Amino acid sequence: MPVQTRQPRTQMLIGGEWIEAGGRSTFPTYDPATGKVLAELVEATPEDVDAAVRAATEAFGAWADLLPAARARLLLRVADLVEQHADELARLETTDQGQPLAISGGFSVPMVVNQFRYHAGWATKLTGITVDVSVPDVDYRTRREPLGVCGLITPWNFPLMLLSFKLAPALATGNTVVIKPAEQTSLTTIRLAELCLEAGIPAGVVNVVTGGGTVGKALVDHRGVAKISFTGSTEVGREIGAAAGRALKRVSLELGGKAPSVVAADADIDAAVAGNLMGGLLNSGQVCAAYTRFYVARPRAEEFVDKLAAGAGSQVLGHGLDSSTQLGPLVSAEQVSQVDRYVQIGRDEGATLVTGGSPADGDGFFYRPTVFTDVTDSMRIAREEIFGPVLSVIPYEDEDELDLVARANDTEYGLAAVIWSGDVKVANRLARRIRAGSVYINMPPLLDAAAAWGGVKASGLGRENGWDAIEAFTEVKSIWTAL
Numbered sequence: 001m002p003v004q005t006r007q008p009r010t011q012m013l014i015g016g017e018w019i020e021a022g023g024r025s026t027f028p029t030y031d032p033a034t035g036k037v038l039a040e041l042v043e044a045t046p047e048d049v050d051a052a053v054r055a056a057t058e059a060f061g062a063w064a065d066l067l068p069a070a071r072a073r074l075l076l077r078v079a080d081l082v083e084q085h086a087d088e089l090a091r092l093e094t095t096d097q098g099q100p101l102a103i104s105g106g107f108s109v110p111m112v113v114n115q116f117r118y119h120a121g122w123a124t125k126l127t128g129i130t131v132d133v134s135v136p137d138v139d140y141r142t143r144r145e146p147l148g149v150c151g152l153i154t155p156w157n158f159p160l161m162l163l164s165f166k167l168a169p170a171l172a173t174g175n176t177v178v179i180k181p182a183e184q185t186s187l188t189t190i191r192l193a194e195l196c197l198e199a200g201i202p203a204g205v206v207n208v209v210t211g212g213g214t215v216g217k218a219l220v221d222h223r224g225v226a227k228i229s230f231t232g233s234t235e236v237g238r239e240i241g242a243a244a245g246r247a248l249k250r251v252s253l254e255l256g257g258k259a260p261s262v263v264a265a266d267a268d269i270d271a272a273v274a275g276n277l278m279g280g281l282l283n284s285g286q287v288c289a290a291y292t293r294f295y296v297a298r299p300r301a302e303e304f305v306d307k308l309a310a311g312a313g314s315q316v317l318g319h320g321l322d323s324s325t326q327l328g329p330l331v332s333a334e335q336v337s338q339v340d341r342y343v344q345i346g347r348d349e350g351a352t353l354v355t356g357g358s359p360a361d362g363d364g365f366f367y368r369p370t371v372f373t374d375v376t377d378s379m380r381i382a383r384e385e386i387f388g389p390v391l392s393v394i395p396y397e398d399e400d401e402l403d404l405v406a407r408a409n410d411t412e413y414g415l416a417a418v419i420w421s422g423d424v425k426v427a428n429r430l431a432r433r434i435r436a437g438s439v440y441i442n443m444p445p446l447l448d449a450a451a452a453w454g455g456v457k458a459s460g461l462g463r464e465n466g467w468d469a470i471e472a473f474t475e476v477k478s479i480w481t482a483l
């Protein structure tokens, strides 16, 4: 299978210097479609994390003081460079993460470009207010200011795109950053940092330390870090939230999900099947907002299951660089084992397996798209995040909206939900009552740089994108002047 023509950069970036492994330990990153090692990366030491935070601290004053129009220009230059290198970045993402080129090139990289352009616009639009306070002889106003050094910790499922959700607003608002990408998929992060330098973003503003959870923890615990912006599992998010709480650091947490998809009796079933296949199998189900538990009105359940299973079963699995591929591999052998474990649990719990249910043959980390029906609310496959191509259909009898809402909400998560209905009033009533950060009506889960993204309950704290991201990377200062 063809791989990168350009050897990917693997060093860490600290204070504008590329840091080689030297005496440090290294770890491999794989092409998940072949199982072959792509490159060796550096495991950062606590001293590296400290050096990165110090470099970001030193760079902070000048970066925060840069004229907003100059910051905006630099972010626009990053966007232009990402666009110029779109094909290279997409191929690198596909090779390291597994997502088919149609996703990396058609969705992930264009989203990174949009994020930088969108947030470049905010750099010149940050405002405070003046307020007539009820205190005599004072002028009172507010300023919106950056936080300082922000630690950005990202997961492996959409490494480049999810980094841009954090990096673009953090930089636009005058913060400096230390990035810790997921150890499975660090290559595009390192390349984006290189493009930031090439765009003219000063040394020390963007730093990258690589390695596993201990490196992330060292960043979270560092006293010089003002904020942690984390995307990843709920389990790790809880730890980070607790540590940030103890240290009184700002924190944003984008965590796991178990999105319900309600398919009403009057829904357009073909549209629902197509949208749910996209929403459930995108990136082989390794999507936090993946539609995974389908509440389907009993009279339409058989038709829905047949069509969903036919669609899932006919997906072409292969290397993401191959243009005929519809579904790429899972990110790692561990992820294949985790998905397979859940499929076994589903069988043991009494769900009916309709299609899939096993790893696919070959060297890479592939899993066959899997559909279960006759799933019940209490089964673990209906409650726990699997993060793989496993779709669970839960037929429902009762048209009672409140009961349906209660069942959709009977989860610790609350990231996304979708309603498929021919009646826009019913759909909107359900959308209001379902507890989730984003609810989609008759559509797959889409994202936009201007649209708030985040979860409730165990799906996280805070929102990314749009004005919410600007608020998340700034503080309001009050300035009082005696007149």
Ligand code: NAD
Binding pocket: 153, 154, 155, 156, 157, 158, 162, 180, 181, 182, 183, 211, 212, 213, 214, 215, 216, 217, 218, 220, 231, 232, 233, 234, 236, 237, 239, 240, 253, 254, 255, 256, 257, 287, 288, 289, 385, 387, 415, 454, 455, 459, 460
């Ligand atoms: P993960 O929590 O295992 O790892 C995420 C990142 O945290 C990695 O960089 C990892 O090295 C680091 N990390 C691990 N332990 C740490 C610690 N103790 N302190 C600090 N950092 C630590 O998650 P993952 O397996 O990489 O990603 C999959 C998870 O991410 C899924 O649960 C998925 O739902 C979630 N996710 C959420 C969103 C969202 O927007 N809500 C988006 C994508 C993925």
